[in-house]
Amino acid sequence: MTAAGAPTPEPATRPNEAWGPGHAIDVLRIGVGIVWLVNLLFIVNPANQYWTTFSSTARSFAPTTIGGPGLAEYVAAHPLFFSWTIALVTTYLAIALILGLTTRLACFVGSCFSAVLLATQFGTTFLFPGGTDVGAHPLYILVYAVLLVGGAGRWLSLDVWLRNALAARRRAHAVPSVLTPRPWAAAMPSRELVTLFVVGTLVSLGFGFGLVLAIPVPASNSTAAPPGPTSYVNLTVSINPLNGWPQYSPANFTIPAGTVVFTIVDNDSPMNWTACPCPVRGTVGGTELLNGTPMTSIPSANVAHTFNIPALGVQVLSPGQSTVQFSVAVSQPGEYIWYCFAPCGTGMDPYNSPPMDVAGYMTGTMTAT
Ligand SMILES: [Cu+2]
Incomplete structure (x- = not known):
């Protein structure tokens, strides 16, 4: 869109063209998608007991959560919601990044997700050993930013395939080519979208820190001796x-x-x-x-x-x-x-x-x- 809001001609997209150096960004995209696919395989492999040990894993973060063990206890007490949320986001990121489907939305969701995890487990992020689960999240956020700014999703991407299929359909039906805004499809991002990405990530970081600070430490049963033997x-x-x-x-x-x-x-x-x-x-x-x-x-x-x-x-x-x-x-x-x-x-x-x-x-x- 121009400043006046008039539609500009859509840049010619050469869909899923042959390899060129410009496609490195999409190699990175697929690589991150594979990382999430590996996470997904970890979740679904029964040997890892992801579902049954979720609460105790959450509790194991309690000692190193800034603001005390309140959030870890809360997560451990609601394992169904949190284990499914993590599993679904993991599934979405694996599919979206590998296939290049809703690439931009995946960058946004992935960055916000990493920001929340980073904030809530901040105490173990920069430690070695100990930070292997969360230590990578600052890197992930950086990668999502690079994918967004670099316009990932232009090669080996369902976004491009869908866009071209729609365009072909429009041409076949002689529909005048009116551009519809597709903010989440792949292309070079506008400044507004980059701003939205940065703001979304920072808000998620703040939300994560807010959670750990706001959820109180479970009340100790009593620090006075009770009656009884x-x-x-x-x-x-x-x-x-x-x-x-x-x-x-x-x-x-x-x-x-x-x-x-x-x-x-x-x-x-x-x-x-x-x-x-x-x-x-x-x-x-x-x-x-x-x-x-x-x-x-x-x-x-x-x-x-x-x-x-x-x-x-x-x-x-x-x-x-x-x-x-x-x-x-x-x-x-x-x-x-x-x-x-x-x-x-x-x-x-x-x-x-x-x-x-x-x-x-x-x-x-x-x-x-
Ligand atoms: Cu021990």
Whole structure:
């Protein structure tokens, strides 16, 4: 469109023409589409248990979310909505980018999606190891911007095929060629579209940060001792000689509702968890005893494991080669799942490899009767 708003002749599009250097932008587009296709294959492969472990994966981000674990808990509590949203956006991006269908819309959706993920998991984005799931999102946003500005979708693209098919149909029916605005079809973008892209991405980033700051940390059940008996639980963290994994034992235990005094003897080696959000939460008095000294937060230099009971808002940090003690008020009978959220996995990604999330090692059940 010209400044006066009069339609300009549509530039001749040579559809899906032979390879030339100008098509590098569409090679990039297809490459990003393949990345999303790989993500989609991960989601649908039953071996990865995407659907069944979604909540615990979401919770594993809690310790490193700016603004506290509120959002991670909220996502974990609504797994159906969030797991499907992520799966559907992943499917759309894979199809749209590989086939060049609604290319511009895909750039917009992809950038906003990455911006929200980036904001909500900001604490682990720029860390290595640990940021492998979210560390790529700044790069993705950059790639979408390059695709949009570079006019991706002009080669090997269904957008072009559809446009030409429509044009041919119009010619065949002798319909006067009136240009209809097709803001999402592929072509060099207008300045307005680029502005919309930038604004949309920034708004999504702000929305993500707003979510993590606005959703409150789940209320701790109580920091005052409830009526009821006092019981004692002794846990140890040791390396399992069979597989070399650190392991809490016992992982499953039963206590009467009341005050539970925990002692954790951590025989694991020290580890430097630089992203550690190390405040103690949800214990009686809001403290833990580290080798006998009361602490309200723990220096991150040597946190080997954590002991979190999300339903009670409990977070306790367990440094290597140390003993911690704390009391938890359990006023209601029930089953309480505990987790270790420190990245103690032994694989490439220590946030998402065993024994993280492995029952009997870094998660288990406290049954209150
Ligand atoms: Cu651990």
